[in-house]
Amino acid sequence: MTVAPAAPLVRAENLGRIFDVSSPWLTRVLEGLPRQVVVAVADMSFEIARKETLALVGESGSGKSTVAKMVVGLVPPTTGEVFIDAMPMHGRRRGAERRRLRRRIQMVFQDPYASLNPRWRALDIVAEPIRAFQLAASRPETAARVGELLRLVGLDPADGGKYPHQFSGGQRQRIAIARALASEPAFVVCDEPTSALDVSVQAQILNLMRDLQDRFGLTYLFISHNLAVVRHMAHRIGVMYLGRLVEIAAADALFRAPRHPYTRMLLDAVPDLEMSGRQRKPVEGEVPDPVDPPKGCSFHPRCPFADDRCKTERPALVAWNAAGPVACHAVEEGRI
Amino acid sequence: MTQPVLSVRNLRVEFPTRRARLVAIDDVSFDILPGEVLGMVGESGAGKSVTGTAIVGLIEPPGRIAGGEIFLSGVRIDNLDPPAMRRIRGKRIGMVFQDPLTSLDPLYRIGEQLTETIATHSDLRGAALRERAIALLSEVGIPAPAHRFDNYPHQFSGGMRQRVVLALALAADPELVIADEPTTALDVSVQAQIIELMKRLARRHRAAILLITHDMGVIAEAADRVAVMYAGRIVEIGPVRDVVSAPLHPYTRGLMGSIPKLDGGLDRLVQIPGSMPRLTAIPPGCPFHPRCPRVFAPCPMHRPELRPHAKAQVACWLYHPAPSAQSEKPATLAGPP
Numbered sequence: 199m200t201v202a203p204a205a206p207l208v209r210a211e212n213l214g215r216i217f218d219v220s221s222p223w224l225t226r227v228l229e230g231l232p233r234q235v236v237v238a239v240a241d242m243s244f245e246i247a248r249k250e251t252l253a254l255v256g257e258s259g260s261g262k263s264t265v266a267k268m269v270v271g272l273v274p275p276t277t278g279e280v281f282i283d284a285m286p287m288h289g290r291r292r293g294a295e296r297r298r299l300r301r302r303i304q305m306v307f308q309d310p311y312a313s314l315n316p317r318w319r320a321l322d323i324v325a326e327p328i329r330a331f332q333l334a335a336s337r338p339e340t341a342a343r344v345g346e347l348l349r350l351v352g353l354d355p356a357d358g359g360k361y362p363h364q365f366s367g368g369q370r371q372r373i374a375i376a377r378a379l380a381s382e383p384a385f386v387v388c389d390e391p392t393s394a395l396d397v398s399v400q401a402q403i404l405n406l407m408r409d410l411q412d413r414f415g416l417t418y419l420f421i422s423h424n425l426a427v428v429r430h431m432a433h434r435i436g437v438m439y440l441g442r443l444v445e446i447a448a449a450d451a452l453f454r455a456p457r458h459p460y461t462r463m464l465l466d467a468v469p470d471l472e473m474s475g476r477q478r479k480p481v482e483g484e485v486p487d488p489v490d491p492p493k494g495c496s497f498h499p500r501c502p503f504a505d506d507r508c509k510t511e512r513p514a515l516v517a518w519n520a521a522g523p524v525a526c527h528a529v530e531e532g533r534i
Numbered sequence: 535m536t537q538p539v540l541s542v543r544n545l546r547v548e549f550p551t552r553r554a555r556l557v558a559i560d561d562v563s564f565d566i567l568p569g570e571v572l573g574m575v576g577e578s579g580a581g582k583s584v585t586g587t588a589i590v591g592l593i594e595p596p597g598r599i600a601g602g603e604i605f606l607s608g609v610r611i612d613n614l615d616p617p618a619m620r621r622i623r624g625k626r627i628g629m630v631f632q633d634p635l636t637s638l639d640p641l642y643r644i645g646e647q648l649t650e651t652i653a654t655h656s657d658l659r660g661a662a663l664r665e666r667a668i669a670l671l672s673e674v675g676i677p678a679p680a681h682r683f684d685n686y687p688h689q690f691s692g693g694m695r696q697r698v699v700l701a702l703a704l705a706a707d708p709e710l711v712i713a714d715e716p717t718t719a720l721d722v723s724v725q726a727q728i729i730e731l732m733k734r735l736a737r738r739h740r741a742a743i744l745l746i747t748h749d750m751g752v753i754a755e756a757a758d759r760v761a762v763m764y765a766g767r768i769v770e771i772g773p774v775r776d777v778v779s780a781p782l783h784p785y786t787r788g789l790m791g792s793i794p795k796l797d798g799g800l801d802r803l804v805q806i807p808g809s810m811p812r813l814t815a816i817p818p819g820c821p822f823h824p825r826c827p828r829v830f831a832p833c834p835m836h837r838p839e840l841r842p843h844a845k846a847q848v849a850c851w852l853y854h855p856a857p858s859a860q861s862e863k864p865a866t867l868a869g870p871p
């Protein structure tokens with residue numbers, strides 16, 4: 199057998215998504231308002247190799263969850279396509295294929311409560327994928343598997359009979375994680391998987407996710423606003439700003455030498471636990487309106503390095519050197 | 535002495551379950567002064583949210599407050615009838631719940647929900663009402679709020695919804711704000727903005743704020759004092775600087791140790807071994823003793839009370855003379871556990 203270069207497990211090609219957020223028709227007519235659309239995601243291309251963790255970071259509202267939902271097939275893209283194992287996610291395909299694909303992809307949602315059926319007991323929620331994909335031969339086997347999964351995420355199987363509202367926020371998030379792992383997926387999209395967890399449980403879950411990756415070769419798309427968490431989880435990091443990737447780099451390189459001005463600001467804005475030395479610098483300037491994004495580089499109104507070119511011409515995401523692609527004129531011109 | 539805005543005395547909350555009685559909060563007492571931000575951290579499931587819900591009188595039956603008293607500016611509120619409590623909620627106490635989606639009605643536009651809340655608690659009407667609502671949205675950092683006023687909750691991102699909920703809680707200029715994980719889904723820059731907003735609220739309006747969060751960075755920056763909860767009890771409470779830089783309780787020490795660091799790299803995170811006990815079967819003595827690296831003779835037998843030590847208060851036998859095992863008490867703690 200020849201060793202071919204490993205094909206990526208996930209490939210996103212020119213992904214874009216537009217949402218209509220216009221006011222209701224009558225209000226629009228009465229107040230003379232135009233139709234309004236949000237460009238939630240534009241022109242995103244990236245790959246995730248097998249056993250790799252790609253993290254997406256970026257401001258609230260920058261389009262991370264929308265990318266996640268397009269990658270797992272929950273939101274249809276306006277443009278572009280996602281390929282999992284070279285199979286198109288959104289193109290037409292037969293039922294059996296879709297089913298196979300669905301089992302291999304799981305998602306942990308940002309809002310754990312909204313994603314759990316309130317009328318189901320925790321153990322039914324976790325058992326659902328096992329039943330749906332017939333992963334256990336018998337009822338006792340299903341029950342045993344559910345117990346094992348609950349223990350894996352640090353819950354007591356004896357609590358499996360409780361309903362979601364009887365758990366704390368962090369416990370609910372762990373149920374969601376157990377459910378995602380139940381179908382033995384190859385690829386898990388995690389949208390803020392630990393933001394509802396205290397740091398000691400967070401450490402448990404993150405260590406668990408890493409162990410699962412080592413043991414079963416899992417691939418992750420990992421979204422978090424917590425840069426320290428991302429640091430511990432990601433091999434590569436994509437930084438998003440207003441719906442676009444502005445930088446993508448190996449995790450250690452990004453933290454060591456952030457290049458895009460937004461990435462630099464983001465790293466400077468991390469709260470300082472020691473409350474000493476480094477002064478936390480807030481990211482300056484107004485968050486732009488996604489309905490009416492700035493021309494040229496969408497970061498230019500907040501950017502200390504912006505010049506006239508930045509105000510008119512949108513920088514392309516290009517690998518100017520070995521460190522990986524950056525979308526910034528100043529980086530291209532070697533000004534910073 | 536200034537009168538605290540919030541005073542919680544020996545609070546106990548129970549949830550009867552079919553097989554046993556779950557004690558979610560056990561003998562919790564604390565005060566929050568005007569203009570003060572009290573941070574609350576602790577293990578997931580330790581009872582932080584239940585503490586908040588108990589204060590606003592929203593414990594879900596059959597759960598109930600089984601003991602203790604809650605005072606708002608000196609007046610007892612835990613025994614008020616539901617209509618009286620409803621008047622206080624929203625007007626005098628603003629609450630941000632942990633699940634932002636559950637406090638927004640998916641069928642109503644963001645603007646409608648906000649104006650309705652403001653209208654219930656003020657005389658503003660018409661254009662002034664709309665203006666106030668838009669101003670609130672921009673205060674919590676929603677970009678171009680006038681554009682997004684007529685959106686439905688599902689059209690907002692997770693972090694944007696969280697900020698709308700915060701705007702709702704602040705709508706009536708309450709004297710007490712209970713914010714349960716108000717910044718979890720927010721990136722660092724919006725987070726900074728929200729922290730600034732809460733500090734301003736405390737300073738300018740002399741409001742008291744109970745800030746529940748897992749994020750020690752947020753606590754360090756926003757809170758004046760911090761309470762650490764474990765298995766339904768406060769195990770340590772004190773000035774934020776002392777608790778963060780020199781934690782006393784072994785649980786607090788473990789908690790500080792498991793915080794991921796920015797310069798950490800891809801190594802494993804430190805975790806506290808074991809997990810929190812089930813609240814239907816809290817071990818006797820110190821509830822942390824089965825996981826504690828410093829456990830000694832009195833711990834499994836006697837329950838440590840919250841008592842002053844240095845500038846903080848801590849519930850741990852390492853710091854207090856133990857009933858019968860005083861000889862084993864080490865004088866000082868050196869280094870992390």
Ligand SMILES: Nc1ncnc2c1ncn2[C@@H]1O[C@H](COP(=O)(O)OP(=O)(O)OP(=O)(O)O)[C@@H](O)[C@H]1O
Nearest residue numbers: 217238258259260261262263264689690691692693
């Ligand atoms: N269903 C929808 N309808 C209309 N607009 C939407 C919809 N979903 C998302 N948006 C808009 O798209 C933009 C990106 O949202 P998204 O949820 O992807 O952000 P995010 O990066 O995940 O933010 P956060 O960190 O706050 O979760 C936001 O401006 C949001 O309001």
Ligand SMILES: Nc1ncnc2c1ncn2[C@@H]1O[C@H](COP(=O)(O)OP(=O)(O)OP(=O)(O)O)[C@@H](O)[C@H]1O
Nearest residue numbers: 364365366367368549558578579580581582583584
């Ligand atoms: N309605 C309920 N019925 C039964 N038990 C409940 C109910 N609500 C909460 N509990 C239990 O009370 C305990 C405390 O829950 P609480 O939500 O206060 O935790 P928390 O400290 O806020 O945790 P987290 O950090 O995960 O949000 C949990 O163990 C939970 O299972």
Ligand code: SF4
Nearest residue numbers: 495498501508526527
């Ligand atoms: S392109 Fe210009 S405005 Fe945009 S980040 Fe680079 S320097 Fe700043």
Ligand SMILES: [Mg+2]
Nearest residue numbers: 263308691692
């Ligand atoms: Mg999101």
Ligand SMILES: [Mg+2]
Nearest residue numbers: 366367583632
């Ligand atoms: Mg909670």
